[in-house]
Amino acid sequence: MKLVFATHNQNKVKEVQDILPENISLLSLTDIGCTQEIPETGKTLEENAILKADYVTKNYGFPCFADDTGLLVTKLDGAPGVYSARYAGVKANADDNMGKLLQALIAKKDRSARFETVIALNINNEQHLFKGKVEGEIIHEKRGNKGFGYDPIFKPLGYTKTFAELPLEVKNKISHRGKAIQQLIKYLNSLVHDTRQ
Template sequence: MKNKICLASNNGHKIEELKELLGDSFEITSLSDIGCTEDIAETADSMAGNSLLKAQYVYSNYGIDCIADDSGLEVDALNGEPGVYSARYAGEHGNHKKNIEKLLKNLEGKQNRQARFRTVVTLIQDGAVEMFEGIVEGKIIENEIGDNGFGYDPIFVPDGFEKTFAQMTMEQKIPISHRGRAVQKLIEFLKAKK
């Protein structure tokens, strides 16, 4: 019997990516699958805090084991911005186009294009909380390239690669992505528990 676990998200891209990463060991449900229509407030001042808030909300209100994550892009020349505000950098939540435009505008004239994607994944299983972090270093390019992925993927080239995340297939991106690295730690933890 598979463990049932809820991904605290209704973001189709994120759910698809996490399902791919977790494979067949879990029966994955989304927030809408468990009847959660609320927009869970991300009011913490860190990715770890937001990840924990979402997982606790689902576990407390629906009594189901849960995986939640929060991710962000940290750009060195912008003192770590957009960071925890990555999804709403330009104001409106999840407007990728406007977020990218604002980021590129803020980087105009700056030589240092170093950046990293960071993900913190929180697992609440039988009431116990575990957290896993994944980081991928890279740089921000000047123009969007590629149609895959979401968020800042079209302007982020991971170190050691020539392509943006948005030019990669899911199979190419997952093993090297921040989310992939955090989820890999989660999978190793879960396998060790069995």
């Protein structure tokens, strides 16, 4: 089964491909010739995921899933949230975003936060949503060189290492995206199973 993941982010593609069943071939937006950035104008993670999945299905005709992820920091009233990828500005990179967040938390004792991911899947003329979250905290300085985004400053609850220090296979089991992807995989496997009967 060929399935489009509505992203240009090759780190995300690799992370997801590593946990997909072998019978599912993952394509990125680049692979299908979609070079533009799909506007994320939704006010929630759910709305953005749906916008991206609908765009690909409508314009390219592929079964597709899209995700939107947010980092929600308790003492910042849930910020950066839906704006996580562009927290320090539209042209900001991960270092800029982390720098702004660390600055915003400099006087805060409570550094609790959570990551949330919403996946919208368009397949067989139906849409399905899958959600995952992980609780943790924002540490005081970057640690680790794996992962991407806010991974070097996010330490999941019950762990001493950040997402950027943990092996990918461990991160994939406990992360927000990993949990949502596991639900997606369970659903896709049920479709494959149904077609074999």
